[in-house]
Amino acid sequence: MHLERIDPDGRGRFAFLAYDQGLEHGPEDFRGNPEALSPRFVLDLAHAHGYTAVVLQQGPALATRDLHPDVLRLIKLNGKAGIAKGDPYSPLLCPVEYAVKALRAVAVGYTLYPGSEHEGRMFAEFAEVVRQAQAFGVPAVAWVYPRGKAVQNDTAPEVVAYAARIAYELGADIAKVKWSGTLDSFRWVCESAADTKVVLSGGVLTEDPREFLDVVDKVMKAGGAGVAVGRNVWQRPRADAAAISREIIARVRA
Amino acid sequence: MHLERIDPDGRGRFAFLAYDQGLEHGPEDFRGNPEALSPRFVLDLAHAHGYTAVVLQQGPALATRDLHPDVLRLIKLNGKAGIAKGDPYSPLLCPVEYAVKALRAVAVGYTLYPGSEHEGRMFAEFAEVVRQAQAFGVPAVAWVYPRGKAVQNDTAPEVVAYAARIAYELGADIAKVKWSGTLDSFRWVCESAADTKVVLSGGVLTEDPREFLDVVDKVMKAGGAGVAVGRNVWQRPRADAAAISREIIARVRA
Amino acid sequence: MHLERIDPDGRGRFAFLAYDQGLEHGPEDFRGNPEALSPRFVLDLAHAHGYTAVVLQQGPALATRDLHPDVLRLIKLNGKAGIAKGDPYSPLLCPVEYAVKALRAVAVGYTLYPGSEHEGRMFAEFAEVVRQAQAFGVPAVAWVYPRGKAVQNDTAPEVVAYAARIAYELGADIAKVKWSGTLDSFRWVCESAADTKVVLSGGVLTEDPREFLDVVDKVMKAGGAGVAVGRNVWQRPRADAAAISREIIARVRA
């Protein structure tokens, strides 16, 4: 029921425009297209092309509170900078209540790093986020990236499938995971998530847009519910970003 | 008194169908029988064969809230992924109140890892779970698996007996422990638990069902109160799972 | 004033029957006298011989709530398993209020490990236990066992005396400490405790009861307030346990 706001046609297809990389990676991500330094760039794109929602941290959400009221917002509740090495901990930065009431969130997101020595704090925080999200009637989206000494390859099919399953076990409505490399393995990923929808984590810019769109096609064929894409959109100049947005959304909504 | 809901005939015999391995081990556990990727598989089995309760984490419990209202649910309150090595910490993911009120729990479970350097946090959380369970009138089940540098062999009789005793000292109604290897040693395990009931932790799939059923027989003869079985049931195809379910339940209820 | 319940004649003499070893040491402690696996054994002894109180963790206290209502109960509020090595942390497992209201505690106990790297958490928890105990009108008993890299010998007189003093500085009504080896040194221990009463920690079973009783004599002559004895009683068969109980209590009440 609480997916309604972000899934008005009930088809369970989602195209999120992710814009939390300023915190996770730093402004170097915007070097090639400095216009994207401002969230206005992604809000404009979402307004024009009908993305399901834009993903924002508390800061950009506050700064653009009155902009594009038609664009839905998924507030990313936790985060960390990409500077420190070692087992990651990404703490809750924004409570669900504040996201919903002050930042107009219609969905909330939280990154889990299973395998990190700090896994426990994140699992417990996210499980509570799920309950809060239930209470406020918004879906909870889990970014799930296994990490730590025991994870050699975080895009290995069994690792990505485990990521998707963890999201399900904790109660996520949607899991955002990496591409596992093949259509067949991604089908297993989607099946592993059971009732939880799976969306592709867009990842780094691919030189040739068709390369990325090909992956989107496979995700959808494998049973995926869509994408959460960022750099593959806003690292391109405005016209190219518009073009690939149309292609992505067409594929997700096909 | 609070055992009534899961022990209607007052005989103190329990056959739990455990389904928290998706979080603890990952979807590889379902590889051999992909139908079990969905909790519907185990709910169907429980419905058909009269398991005491199905063991679920918050996520699957939420997703199947309206399914098989006749099947009782033991909500597993804590959990962790099976990725990180080192001393385990399994944090409380779901409070007793939410389990009872939102997830229809008639019993709650919590895993303790005595010997882990994080033992203290789990002991304290579980002791509070016991008090909450008392307040909400549901039994508290302790999974107890000694771990850490000092534990060479976690199925050694004195280790399993200590596990059972810890459950008793903290106030568990039921302790779930590993097979200690022999009927005699398991009798000592059961005696060590004093007023706490002891159920067998089913463990890995045994090729030949009779091998597992033989252990169940010994558990019951040693004074055990039943089993909490998972992989030995749902890693088999539907017909075989049904067959072994009948055998297990017959032995527990004998 | 709040000692009244456990010291009706106002003489300040105490004989506690300790039964928290199932958690601290495991069921191996009961191997020689399996009857003692059940707390009924110690409750019977306390009923028959007039021990000041029986020392129980939350679990056995819950399980025997309606047994021997005449036997007073000291609820042990913290505890840990004896598996992990390294600096000990024994967390609060049961709040004072629950001990008093739900478990019929007339006294509460807490183990401190000064010198452990986790000392601070235990000192802070116990200082709060003291205030809660004041509020609920029950005495607070501190088990004090110095530990950690800096402690070579935890029965050295200056170590035991420091243990007793710490109990006093934090506000314990009674300190339970180890035998410091001689009557003279134990007199210093008792003096170091100032207004806090000192009771002997019984320790391991002595083959010959007279050996233990001789220590009890010295403790009382040194100014001690009694004993908290466990294994030296309930590791003996029922008749012998009764016999030594009579001897111990005679000495303490002399």
Add this chain to the structure above:
Amino acid sequence: MHLERIDPDGRGRFAFLAYDQGLEHGPEDFRGNPEALSPRFVLDLAHAHGYTAVVLQQGPALATRDLHPDVLRLIKLNGKAGIAKGDPYSPLLCPVEYAVKALRAVAVGYTLYPGSEHEGRMFAEFAEVVRQAQAFGVPAVAWVYPRGKAVQNDTAPEVVAYAARIAYELGADIAKVKWSGTLDSFRWVCESAADTKVVLSGGVLTEDPREFLDVVDKVMKAGGAGVAVGRNVWQRPRADAAAISREIIARVRA
């Protein structure tokens, strides 16, 4: 809106007089000009020259509560001594409510050390400070200094730009960052901060005031919003401190 109190003319230009070095560096910072040991020195300067606000920790703010009521105060909410090496953690020492209600804060400040292994606690605390500051109608200023093993050079342009961006992502109204070395690189820093204003962290005393003033000029040309200066003012004798104050403020307000 909540910038009004410290930005009455709405031009978004700020000259903070920082005086939290007594905690961060110790009194050696005042050795050359002992008059500055008392906050009266900086309050007098702020009164005479029209600094936007004086930056004070709780202690000096309490001690000078009734002094110069016309001088605005930015209360620094966290802090640490400069003694310990290793990854820094600067805990919240003063809640926003107390700063505003008891210490007359019209703005609040908090230091972030991205890259420190304690980053998460500071990010979470600051994100809450931002929400509290919103609730009390005062701006939140983030001091941002990347640290830790992965930070070779904390004034490298990409490091300073990341610092500014972090302030934005968490919701700071103003970011205080180090000089990145050149006008061009500082322009990128200011652009990276998007809607967050950037002020220069004054740093160590420059022998020749013109050297510092030249940096201030470049900061303003690069799109900076001003400075937060301390040692370059109050490490000079009263007359020189007055002279450089006039120059700084002229440049910021130009």
Add this chain to the structure above:
Amino acid sequence: MHLERIDPDGRGRFAFLAYDQGLEHGPEDFRGNPEALSPRFVLDLAHAHGYTAVVLQQGPALATRDLHPDVLRLIKLNGKAGIAKGDPYSPLLCPVEYAVKALRAVAVGYTLYPGSEHEGRMFAEFAEVVRQAQAFGVPAVAWVYPRGKAVQNDTAPEVVAYAARIAYELGADIAKVKWSGTLDSFRWVCESAADTKVVLSGGVLTEDPREFLDVVDKVMKAGGAGVAVGRNVWQRPRADAAAISREIIARVRA
């Protein structure tokens, strides 16, 4: 204003009789004068000689609650045993409210160890103690002892001056610091404390009382506000303790 109770004549001179060494050092400190094992010894001295207040932990304060109602009490709020090596953490053991309401505190004390890896927890706790003390109208006294790997010599003038400054920055009314070795350096210590009063930490027993009294003289000449003395008083027999008390108080009140 809240110094009134302990500074009735408004001269800002203080002579505290410290008696928290039983916890910090253990009963060995009382070996030479066993009469001092009981706080009655120091309460008698304070009663006879007019010390500003006696410094007590929660335990001795509880035990002597009804003794010498004329003697003022500074309750020491945190503490630790002197057993463990490594970076010290001294946790809050007693809240300000309990100290004031239950233990008749007219002042409260807290030890800070700047430079310890646990510095942050102590800074945060003490900053809160300052605010609580404000609310209850009692002065907050900071014991400040820099520690940790970076501190070679904790009586070096710049280290002691930094200690005094930290007390000021966090809002202490009075700082208790070690002797920095010379009158001149201690003057810098006192100046570094700005509005915070500085009292000498008495330290170990000096064989010849004149040696200690000479330091007291220098402290007062350097601008100090008095002393907090313990071992130099109560490690002497009653008559000598009385004699040196008269000398100390005469110097402080001169």
